[in-house]
Amino acid sequence: SAPLFDRVTLIGIGLIGSSLSHAMRRAGLAGHIAGHARSERTRAKALELGLVQSIHDDPASAVRDADLVIICSPVGSYAEIGAAIRDHLKPGAILSDVGSVKQAVIRDLGPNLPDGVHLVPGHPIAGTEHSGPESGFATLFDGRWCILTPPPGTDAAAVEKMIRFWQACGSQVEVMEAGHHDKTLAITSHLPHLIAYTIVGTVADLEEATKSEVIKFSASGFRDFTRIAASDPVMWRDVFLNNRDAVLEMLGRFAEDLTALQRAIRWGEGDKLEALFTRTRAIRRGIIDAKQA
Amino acid sequence: SAPLFDRVTLIGIGLIGSSLSHAMRRAGLAGHIAGHARSERTRAKALELGLVQSIHDDPASAVRDADLVIICSPVGSYAEIGAAIRDHLKPGAILSDVGSVKQAVIRDLGPNLPDGVHLVPGHPIAGTEHSGPESGFATLFDGRWCILTPPPGTDAAAVEKMIRFWQACGSQVEVMEAGHHDKTLAITSHLPHLIAYTIVGTVADLEEATKSEVIKFSASGFRDFTRIAASDPVMWRDVFLNNRDAVLEMLGRFAEDLTALQRAIRWGEGDKLEALFTRTRAIRRGIIDAKQA
Numbered sequence: 001s002a003p004l005f006d007r008v009t010l011i012g013i014g015l016i017g018s019s020l021s022h023a024m025r026r027a028g029l030a031g032h033i034a035g036h037a038r039s040e041r042t043r044a045k046a047l048e049l050g051l052v053q054s055i056h057d058d059p060a061s062a063v064r065d066a067d068l069v070i071i072c073s074p075v076g077s078y079a080e081i082g083a084a085i086r087d088h089l090k091p092g093a094i095l096s097d098v099g100s101v102k103q104a105v106i107r108d109l110g111p112n113l114p115d116g117v118h119l120v121p122g123h124p125i126a127g128t129e130h131s132g133p134e135s136g137f138a139t140l141f142d143g144r145w146c147i148l149t150p151p152p153g154t155d156a157a158a159v160e161k162m163i164r165f166w167q168a169c170g171s172q173v174e175v176m177e178a179g180h181h182d183k184t185l186a187i188t189s190h191l192p193h194l195i196a197y198t199i200v201g202t203v204a205d206l207e208e209a210t211k212s213e214v215i216k217f218s219a220s221g222f223r224d225f226t227r228i229a230a231s232d233p234v235m236w237r238d239v240f241l242n243n244r245d246a247v248l249e250m251l252g253r254f255a256e257d258l259t260a261l262q263r264a265i266r267w268g269e270g271d272k273l274e275a276l277f278t279r280t281r282a283i284r285r286g287i288i289d290a291k292q293a
Numbered sequence: 294s295a296p297l298f299d300r301v302t303l304i305g306i307g308l309i310g311s312s313l314s315h316a317m318r319r320a321g322l323a324g325h326i327a328g329h330a331r332s333e334r335t336r337a338k339a340l341e342l343g344l345v346q347s348i349h350d351d352p353a354s355a356v357r358d359a360d361l362v363i364i365c366s367p368v369g370s371y372a373e374i375g376a377a378i379r380d381h382l383k384p385g386a387i388l389s390d391v392g393s394v395k396q397a398v399i400r401d402l403g404p405n406l407p408d409g410v411h412l413v414p415g416h417p418i419a420g421t422e423h424s425g426p427e428s429g430f431a432t433l434f435d436g437r438w439c440i441l442t443p444p445p446g447t448d449a450a451a452v453e454k455m456i457r458f459w460q461a462c463g464s465q466v467e468v469m470e471a472g473h474h475d476k477t478l479a480i481t482s483h484l485p486h487l488i489a490y491t492i493v494g495t496v497a498d499l500e501e502a503t504k505s506e507v508i509k510f511s512a513s514g515f516r517d518f519t520r521i522a523a524s525d526p527v528m529w530r531d532v533f534l535n536n537r538d539a540v541l542e543m544l545g546r547f548a549e550d551l552t553a554l555q556r557a558i559r560w561g562e563g564d565k566l567e568a569l570f571t572r573t574r575a576i577r578r579g580i581i582d583a584k585q586a
């Protein structure tokens with residue numbers, strides 16, 4: 001059967017871009033995959049690994065004739081990329097992305113889009129702590145959710161096509177409003193990453209001798225935070241800069257709760273500690289039941 | 294060859310106690326394993342699973358004639374257990390434990406020990422989020438560190454024997470001062486658990502609709518915190534109550550660092566965020582190089 005899209009362009013070919021290429025080829029979703037990345041190194045690597053059939057030095061030529069363009073770079077680069085490609089998009093093309101925040105994406109890509117180009121932003125809830133074109137794999141999206149946040153009034157057929165696209169990549173798809181996405185992800189993803197970065201930073205500031213012991217005995221809990229905090233610095237910088245209000249709101253709640261626990265420890269209130277530590281188990285059970293553990 | 298100990302008694306037969314039984318039997322370390330646990334259910338289960346060869350309703354009869362007694366219950370129960378077994382310990386016996394804090398253990402078990410009984414506290418840096426006699430397995434300690442914290446003046450032969458014991462259970466052993474242990478573990482283990490409990494608690498307080506979405510999209514980071522926060526509530530209550538000063542000290546540093554990050558997000562200081570997120574990667578590399586990832 002014919003591929004879902006004749007020509008797909010990936011702008012940015014790191015963990016997510018390369019995984020999308022693997023998943024698209026596994027499912028035969030694209031007649032041709034074109035690509036653009038910022039550096040010569042990544043562009044050469046993408047071609048060498050067979051992630052793209054054509055590679056382009058500039059984004060404008062990469063998107064020419066594409067039926068689907070997926071931006072897979074850090075969200076801070078979208079405004080510039082949007083300005084570069086906007087006038088070269090084919091009428092009827094779908095412009096999508098994989099960025100971890102969604103209101104800012106609509107703010108940066110939405111205005112001045114040519115008539116007949118459909119903006120369907122997306123966010124696959126799947127990832128690892130690795131980056132770059134070598135780190136992708138075909139099964140990354142299998143069984144994971146992908147959230148689509150089309151602005152009000154988006155062409156229904158375009159949204160439907162992106163739902164089929166992500167399902168064919170192995171995902172379950174949910175459509176929601178961009179602001180709602182940003183609030184939800186602030187607590188499920190952005191705040192956990194911020195906290196992990198903070199505690200690993202606290203350790204990085206300890207004196208050398210202590211630091212090497214922390215590494216030695218990291219298996220007792222700390223280790224898991226370091227994995228989360230090994231994610232790409234630029235990607236995460238851009239997430240926090242572009243989902244500021246929702247992150248600060250959740251961070252405020254977390255800080256209050258932490259202060260309450262601090263107080264309970266200081267005053268030896270064992271019953272309060274035990275009650276909280278018991279209550280949190282229900283959430284874990286929910287995640288196991290939802291098969292997301 | 295003869296077992297290292299003729300008779301070993303486990304007080305408390307949960308995750309760690311049952312794993313120790315598996316590991317001891319795998320290595321043939323005990324001629325006889327006796328046990329005591331608080332509830333009838335656990336005592337029956339321990340016998341049924343073959344974790345112990347004899348089970349005792351009271352701790353005093355459980356320790357009779359034992360060459361090695363290992364307390365494997367939450368550290369808040371040690372004072373009571375110590376008082377109950379003290380006068381029934383055999384001369385020459387080693388009294389040890391697996392508790393996650395060590396100064397409080399020496400405070401609660403050390404005084405009034407009969408002459409000729411050797412206190413050699415221990416802490417295996419290994420665990421899971423599961424509890425109870427069914428959750429143990431023989432390989433839990435393989436390749437992991439075990440820290441011993443004998444008080445100054447402890448019989449060297451007794452310490453040496455416990456080093457051999459833990460090595461035979463699969464561990465690497467480190468001997469250190471109890472206060473130093475408590476400071477190190479405050480940052481590698483206790484603070485990470487406290488933070489994980491806090492953020493999962495913050496989510497538990499959200500309205501129902503939001504909570505079910507958090508569970509659905511938990512794979513984006515939050516999931517890892519819920520695993521850590523699924524650990525036994527009583528065990529962790531006792532850890533925080535018994536390592537208060539070291540935990541509050543590290544928590545203070547963490548809270549300061551978090552406030553600085555909050556400020557950087559509020560004021561859009563991308564360079565500060567990126568610099569921190571880059572610096573933390575070195576710690577992760579250290580853990581991978583130390584083969585503790």
Ligand SMILES: NC(=O)c1ccc[n+]([C@@H]2O[C@H](COP(=O)([O-])OP(=O)(O)OC[C@H]3O[C@@H](n4cnc5c(N)ncnc54)[C@H](OP(=O)(O)O)[C@@H]3O)[C@@H](O)[C@H]2O)c1
Pocket residue numbers: 011012013014015016017036037038039040042043072073074075077080081098099100101123124125126127128129130131132133232235239
């Ligand atoms: N990692 C995750 O777990 C995850 C999960 C879900 C969504 N996301 C989102 O996916 C996107 C990409 O993340 P990733 O993990 O795949 O990152 P990555 O592995 O670091 O790859 C980023 C890619 O973007 C390219 N790029 C950066 N700036 C560019 C620009 N100005 N113009 C063109 N290309 C540019 C990079 O090119 P060079 O290699 O040449 O520098 C690289 O190919 C981000 O928006 C992120 O929020 C990530």
Ligand SMILES: NC(=O)c1ccc[n+]([C@@H]2O[C@H](COP(=O)([O-])OP(=O)(O)OC[C@H]3O[C@@H](n4cnc5c(N)ncnc54)[C@H](OP(=O)(O)O)[C@@H]3O)[C@@H](O)[C@H]2O)c1
Pocket residue numbers: 304305306307308309310329330331332333335336365366367368370373374391392393394416417418419420421422423424425426525528532
């Ligand atoms: N879990 C970890 O990751 C980990 C790692 C290293 C060290 N530790 C330390 O290991 C110890 C045990 O933890 P665990 O995870 O094995 O806990 P667990 O699975 O919850 O088991 C605790 C055991 O202690 C028994 N117990 C509780 N209070 C008692 C009392 N007053 N008298 C006699 N027995 C009592 C319980 O008996 P019932 O079943 O009858 O209630 C149960 O058999 C703790 O001190 C903890 O700090 C834990």
